[in-house]
Amino acid sequence: MFDAVARNLPFLIGGFGVTLQLTFCALGGGIALGMLVGLGRISRKAWVYQPVTVYVNLIRNVPLILVIFWFYFVMPIIAGRPLNPFLSAVISFIIFEATYFGEIFRAGYQSISKDLVNAAYSTGLTYSQTARYILIPIAFRRLLPSLITQSIVTFQDTSLAFVIGLQEFVRRTSIVDNLEVRSIQLFSFVAIVFFIFCFIGSKISRHFEEKGRKTGVL
Amino acid sequence: MGFAYDFDWGVLWRQPYGMWLLQGIWLTLKIGFLGWIIALFLGILIGTLRVTPWRWLRFVSTAYTEVFRNVPFLVQLFFWYYAGPMIFGENLGRQINQIVGLNYYMAIFALGMYTASRVAEHMRAGFASISRDQYQAVLSTGMTHSQMYRYVIIPYALRIILPPLTTEFLTIFKNSSIAMTIGVAEITFMSYRIDAETFHGLEATTGAMFIYLVLGLTVVRVMGIIESKFKIPGMIGR
Amino acid sequence: MIEINNISKWFGDFRVLTDINEVIDRGKTVVICGPSGSGKSTLLRCVNGLEPYQEGEIIVDGISLSDPQTNLYKLRQKIGMVFQRFELYPHMPVLRNITLAPMKVLKKSRQEAEKKAMALLERVGIPEKAGEYPANLSGGQQQRVAIARSLAMEPDYMMFDEPTSALDPEMINEVLEVMIDLSKEGMTMIVVTHEMGFAREVADEIIFMDEGRIIERGTDEEFFKNPKSKRTKAFLSQILV
Numbered sequence: 001m002f003d004a005v006a007r008n009l010p011f012l013i014g015g016f017g018v019t020l021q022l023t024f025c026a027l028g029g030g031i032a033l034g035m036l037v038g039l040g041r042i043s044r045k046a047w048v049y050q051p052v053t054v055y056v057n058l059i060r061n062v063p064l065i066l067v068i069f070w071f072y073f074v075m076p077i078i079a080g081r082p083l084n085p086f087l088s089a090v091i092s093f094i095i096f097e098a099t100y101f102g103e104i105f106r107a108g109y110q111s112i113s114k115d116l117v118n119a120a121y122s123t124g125l126t127y128s129q130t131a132r133y134i135l136i137p138i139a140f141r142r143l144l145p146s147l148i149t150q151s152i153v154t155f156q157d158t159s160l161a162f163v164i165g166l167q168e169f170v171r172r173t174s175i176v177d178n179l180e181v182r183s184i185q186l187f188s189f190v191a192i193v194f195f196i197f198c199f200i201g202s203k204i205s206r207h208f209e210e211k212g213r214k215t216g217v218l
Numbered sequence: 219m220g221f222a223y224d225f226d227w228g229v230l231w232r233q234p235y236g237m238w239l240l241q242g243i244w245l246t247l248k249i250g251f252l253g254w255i256i257a258l259f260l261g262i263l264i265g266t267l268r269v270t271p272w273r274w275l276r277f278v279s280t281a282y283t284e285v286f287r288n289v290p291f292l293v294q295l296f297f298w299y300y301a302g303p304m305i306f307g308e309n310l311g312r313q314i315n316q317i318v319g320l321n322y323y324m325a326i327f328a329l330g331m332y333t334a335s336r337v338a339e340h341m342r343a344g345f346a347s348i349s350r351d352q353y354q355a356v357l358s359t360g361m362t363h364s365q366m367y368r369y370v371i372i373p374y375a376l377r378i379i380l381p382p383l384t385t386e387f388l389t390i391f392k393n394s395s396i397a398m399t400i401g402v403a404e405i406t407f408m409s410y411r412i413d414a415e416t417f418h419g420l421e422a423t424t425g426a427m428f429i430y431l432v433l434g435l436t437v438v439r440v441m442g443i444i445e446s447k448f449k450i451p452g453m454i455g456r
Numbered sequence: 457m458i459e460i461n462n463i464s465k466w467f468g469d470f471r472v473l474t475d476i477n478e479v480i481d482r483g484k485t486v487v488i489c490g491p492s493g494s495g496k497s498t499l500l501r502c503v504n505g506l507e508p509y510q511e512g513e514i515i516v517d518g519i520s521l522s523d524p525q526t527n528l529y530k531l532r533q534k535i536g537m538v539f540q541r542f543e544l545y546p547h548m549p550v551l552r553n554i555t556l557a558p559m560k561v562l563k564k565s566r567q568e569a570e571k572k573a574m575a576l577l578e579r580v581g582i583p584e585k586a587g588e589y590p591a592n593l594s595g596g597q598q599q600r601v602a603i604a605r606s607l608a609m610e611p612d613y614m615m616f617d618e619p620t621s622a623l624d625p626e627m628i629n630e631v632l633e634v635m636i637d638l639s640k641e642g643m644t645m646i647v648v649t650h651e652m653g654f655a656r657e658v659a660d661e662i663i664f665m666d667e668g669r670i671i672e673r674g675t676d677e678e679f680f681k682n683p684k685s686k687r688t689k690a691f692l693s694q695i696l697v
Contacts, residue, residue, distance in 0.1 A: 058431065062392070062430045062431065063392040063393070063406060065395045066423055066430065069409070069410060069419065070423040070424065070427065073419040073423055113543065116545070118501070118506050119539055119544075120545075122506070122532055122536060122537035122606065123532070123606065124532045124533035124557055124561040125529075125557055133556060138546065157290070159292045160290075162292065163398075170296070173296075183300040183304055184301040187301045190293050190296075190297075191293050191294070195284075195285065195288045195289050198289070202288070
């Protein structure tokens with residue numbers, strides 16, 4: 001029943017590999033940048049808060065596809081030469097997803113009572129020391145379920161790199177579909193693969209949520 | 219280092235490009251709204267099924283939500299558009315594929331189905347936040363379950379979840395851009411088309427970003443007005 | 457010595473502190489009491505630079521807090537603070553809670569810091585809890601760890617913001633005992649509290665604040681036996697049974 005899939009399996013799996021690579025790069029950069037964006041959103045200094053807020057609000061109102069295109073057009077101008085689609089996609093995703101991760105981190109930072117930060121300051125720790133040893137680690141633990149959920153969203157979003165020709169999972173499937181025209185099989189296959197990964201991911205997230213509630217970190 | 223690029227912002231309003239963008243905006247609005255209507259009706263229905271006493275109905279609702287949430291929207295769109303017609307068999311499938319504007323209808327359908335699953339989740343949260351005592355109070359006046367849901371619980375839950383619903387309404391307009399991959403001539407498609415003709419994709423996409431921004435702000439403003447009209451007095455919130 | 461000179465602080469129309477004056481010599485223990493909202497906690501936070509003030513000056517050992525050159529981080533190494541809700545770092549074991557600042561700020565080695573930390577835990581009576589996470593300790597134990605954490609920086613001054621208000625009654629004493637010992641050993645302390653037994657035992661001066669002002673001050677004798685102001689009398693009659 002899935003003969004078209006079986007015939008082209010290596011090609012399709014290769015595409016899935018690209019999807020995974022893209023996901024990991026996007027997550028690495030997006031979470032790291034997101035931690036900083038979150039700090040920027042709770043900053044009391046206007047010269048930090050204003051630009052970060054503009055950036056977050058801009059990106060969150062705009063479709064991801066458009067952001068991908070925009071970077072695809074912008075990067076060659078800045079770099080002086082055309083960029084390979086993978087790099088362009090990674091940059092777009094990092095910039096885009098960082099706003100969502102940033103809001104998650106912001107909620108985490110804000111959930112930490114002001115006095116806990118004050119207690120750290122009272123022992124002489126500087127702002128960056130407090131952020132590094134107290135704010136970020138605690139926020140991370142509390143936010144693990146949300147971070148996993150947003151990571152699943154990022155994983156799904158990578159399919160949009162399709163539009164700049166990146167040979168990821170969905171594009172490869174549609175290439176095969178053009179050849180074989182076994183659309184039901186092929187697109188069911190893609191859907192099932194995504195479903196399995198995302199479903200397991202959300203169960204893991206639920207597990208951490210329960211665990212966090214029990215150990216009192218949440 | 220000099221920019222080897224001359225900006226041409228005129229692509230945004232010179233004809234025919236300006237007209238293209240306007241047509242794109244119109245299409246975005248159409249598929250967004252129509253998709254939203256489907257999403258609301260279907261979403262409320264499925265969200266309500268989740269809390270019925272019949273196990274298999276609950277299962278249907280849960281399954282629907284899980285499937286539509288765990289598959290990327292692009293994949294769903296492709297599935298309906300490419301694989302969908304085939305479901306009806308070779309002959310009928312071929313006929314369906316001949317329909318003019320199939321991509322347009324499919325985009326609305328796919329958007330509606332996808333967003334419905336999200337609306338259903340919000341409904342579930344809304345129901346859960348209504349206290350058990352409230353349910354019991356309604357039942358104790360002699361109403362049946364379905365009357366209770368129809369006249370009290372569903373309207374109540376809808377008001378509670380207005381803020382997340384606003385976000386979903388915004389999201390549906392953003393997701394409408396994905397329809398460009400099946401050739402629907404909405405805003406993002408048009409900006410890409412302008413680039414194909416003029417090679418000034420940067421200006422075109424920047425203009426498109428601005429359009430989406432304005433659209434987003436308008437939606438928030440309008441939903442804010444609706445929220446204030448329907449707000450429940452005494453509830454915590456803005 | 458800490459000098460508090462004419463301190464005033466306001467948020468828009470709301471005056472949190474008005475014209476606060478006080479001198480705290482080394483070795484002195486000052487207790488501040490008053491109804492909630494009287495500005496006591498805010499005053500403490502002004503002294504170690506956690507909250508800014510609009511008028512007046514606070515001078516700690518000759519260094520003025522208003523001076524833009526002043527390094528507030530260094531200043532806070534000298535002034536320890538204990539909070540109502542303990543505010544231990546929930547993601548670190550007790551020992552690390554205490555050794556974090558000495559290692560990162562005072563640049564002590566791990567052995568040095570841990571040795572000192574264990575000695576402090578002994579002093580507050582719970583050395584066996586060194587490896588535990590704060591969530592597994594009782595309130596009284598957590599607060600004692602918090603005190604040890606502040607002491608690990610070898611401060612010249614210690615401030616306490618209602619340290620026992622969040623504790624169940626049976627745990628209040630274990631914390632007060634540590635504080636009393638500290639005071640008797642000569643630590644300079646500013647304590648915001650309703651525990652009048654503590655005040656009677658070790659306070660050199662008691663200050664009553666209301667609505668952002670100092671209404672009355674005196675030694676414990678004067679304060680309890682002869683309160684001068686009507687408001688002080690009213691307050692005392694409410695908290696002393």
